[in-house]
Amino acid sequence: MENIEGIFENYRTEFDEINNKRNRIDIARKDVTIFSKRLIFFLHRDMPNQNKFKEAQKKLEQIHQKIQIIADEISTDEECFWRYSFTISWGIEEYIEAVLFYYYLKDNKLKIKIRKKFKNNLIxxxxxxxxxxxxxxxxxxxxxxxxxxxxxxxxxxxxxxxxxxxxxxxxxxxxxxxxxxxxxxxxxxxxxxxxxxxxxxxxxxxxxxxxxxxxxxxxxxxxxxxxxxxxKNNYDPQFKQSKEQKEQKESKEN
Amino acid sequence: MDEIFKKFEQIQIKNSNQKEEIHKIIENIEKINKSFQIILSKAHFKNHDKNEIVQKSKEFIPELKQHYKSLFETIPKEYHHKFYDSWKFTCSSTFFNILFLGWIENERVYLFSEIADILGLEIPEKENDLGIDVHIYLLSLFKFCSELARLCVNSVTAGNYEMPWKISLVVSEIYSRFKLLNTNNDVFGKKINSLKFDLKKIEEVVFDVHKLQTIQSLSQKITKKD
Structure with missing residues (x-):
């Protein structure tokens, strides 16, 4: 009987390890989806200009950091990767959407290839x-x-x-x-x-x-x-100018 | 009892072997169908070369001919309808490809007998002889009409203002012919309903183009008078 108890204790620790790992990966994955959604909305919000891409680049790096967490968790062995691949896939899909959209706006061209940035191939x-x-x-x-x-x-x-x-x-x-x-x-x-x-x-x-x-x-x-x-208020230069002129006039009258 | 079950088993094995053979051929046909369709879908692009599309897509036809020949050699003539479900859809998609190719090349709808000639298929002479039946051709016509509705829009963006007229003539004729059929509320009835919406879309495009052209001709007359 003692033998069986010992075995089951081993099992318990193994189970807990797997569950904890899955939780950590799941949290990171959720972050990846949320951040990439935000990046997409951010890119939609204004018409593209130079400053905006700098900010978008920062946001992209944020996502890369989160993916790096997943990559570090998984990097131990091959079998481990296949076990958790199902949990990751949602986040990766969203990430790819964001990255491709970002590069499309930046270069005005569809870029099919993505450079590998992580040790093991998560995609x-x-x-x-x-x-x-x-x-x-x-x-x-x-x-x-x-x-x-x-x-x-x-x-x-x-x-x-x-x-x-x-x-x-x-x-x-x-x-x-x-x-x-x-x-x-x-x-x-x-x-x-x-x-x-x-x-x-x-x-x-x-x-x-x-x-x-x-x-x-x-x-x-x-x-x-x-x-x-x-x-239109933000983009139309004429509208902006006329608005400013109006404000100046009003201030002068006052 | 044992003998009966052994017989059943043998029949089963024979059936599954036949099915596997058919599936292999059908997979080959589907591969060709897909690469065929990619080339045809270039007709929707803004700057496409019509001759190149026709030339490239015609290269697939001899291959298709061979595969269909081997397909109907493996299926014995009495059993055409036994494996009907497995080859119905692939066959209708090849029919669709050839219909669309015919439209791009000659701006004409190929008849059933013409397509059968191109693919080297035998048409049943009597009603009871079941070869390739008309059902498949009609199925492919539905897909063809919805593709024409897309082409109608895209041809205008490419600057071809005559295409919508031709398409609307053909599709309205096909629709009126389909109304002759007695359909229950089955797949056919639903598809005819969706064909109506395709026709509506095409008519809208034609209306827009016609409106534009009348405005242009009127404005020309006015400027001449001045």
């Missing part, structure tokens, strides 16, 4: 594909926002990128087991951008470009329309 093909599929939705939102600001060039560029990604996804065999929901969502977001490009093309034929910039937000029905009013 599964399945997670990578999931992140790439989610990226298309993010690109769609970005391009609709851009149109609302009067930028008619970005949707055409984005459409090219999304069509390329979509044609890659079609070619995957059934054994790749990509989430079919994601594919259909990607298709709808692609069709949305196609519709936007179509409307821009028609509008460009119809109106001269000066009028177009003002009317476009009305032609394309999107939630972005509501946001534009708020944003």
């Amino acid at each position: 599964f093909p399945k997670d990578y594909l999931g992140g790439l599929a989610d990226l298309t939705g993010e690109l769609m939102r970005y391009s609709t926002d851009a149109v609302a600001h009067g930028d008619t060039q970005t949707p055409i560029k984005v459409l090219e990128a999304i069509q390329q990604i979509y044609s890659l996804f079609i070619s995957l065999p059934r054994s790749a087991k990509v989430d079919m929901n994601k594919l259909s969502v990607m298709e709808t977001s692609m069709k949305k951008i196609e519709n936007i490009c179509f409307k821009i093309q028609l509008a460009q034929e119809e109106f001269p470009k000066v009028i177009l910039d003002e009317t476009l937000p009305q032609i394309i029905p999107q939630k972005a329309k509501i946001l534009t009013k708020k944003r």
Whole structure:
């Protein structure tokens, strides 16, 4: 009997170790998802400029630190990695989405490859594909926002990128087991951008470009329309100047 | 009793062997289908080369011909419907590819007999002879129409204002023909319903383009008068 007790004590310590490790990894993973979500929202918030990318780079490094924690936990042996791979995959998907989106905005080009920054390869093909599929939705939102600001060039560029990604996804065999929901969502977001490009093309034929910039937000029905009013204050230089002039006048009158 | 069960087992083994053989061929066909589809999907891109798409996609046809020949050699003629579910969808997707290729090349919808000629398939002469049946062709037509609805939008962005007219003519004709069929509330009925929405989308595009063109012609007349 004593023997059995001893064995079970060993088991207990082993169980606790595994559970603790899983908890620590889970916490780090949650941080990774939250931070990468925040990075994506941050990138959406303003139109890109130099200062913004510096700040985004800082946020990206924050995420890298969190992933490093996971990598350190797992780095002990191969078997360990496979045991926890299921818990990580959610975070990694979100991370890839954020990174690809960041590089897309920075270089204006789709960058398919990611440089390895960690000792062992944490990125599964399945997670990578999931992140790439989610990226298309993010690109769609970005391009609709851009149109609302009067930028008619970005949707055409984005459409090219999304069509390329979509044609890659079609070619995957059934054994790749990509989430079919994601594919259909990607298709709808692609069709949305196609519709936007179509409307821009028609509008460009119809109106001269000066009028177009003002009317476009009305032609394309999107939630972005509501946001534009708020944003215009920050981005439209004329509006800003006129506002400042008004304030100066008021102060002089007073 | 034992003998009966042994017989059952033998039949089972024979069946599963046949199925495996069919699956191997179907996998090969699906691989070709997918690479076929990638090249065809380039027709939606803004700057595409039509001749290149046609030329590249035509290279797949002899391969497909061979695979289909071997597929129908492995399936005995009486048992076409026994393995129907396993080859129905792959077959309809090849049909779709060839339909779309035909549209890109000639701007025309290929008939069932023409596609069968291209793939080297035998069409059943009597009703009771079951070869490749019309059902598969009709299934592929639905997918073809929804793809045309996409092409309609994309061709306008590429600056081709005549394409929507042609597409709307063809799809409305296909839709009116489908209405002749008696469908219960099965897969076919639902698909015909979705075809209606595709048609609606195409009509909207045509309306927008037509509106634009009338405005342009009117403004030209006005400027001439001045």
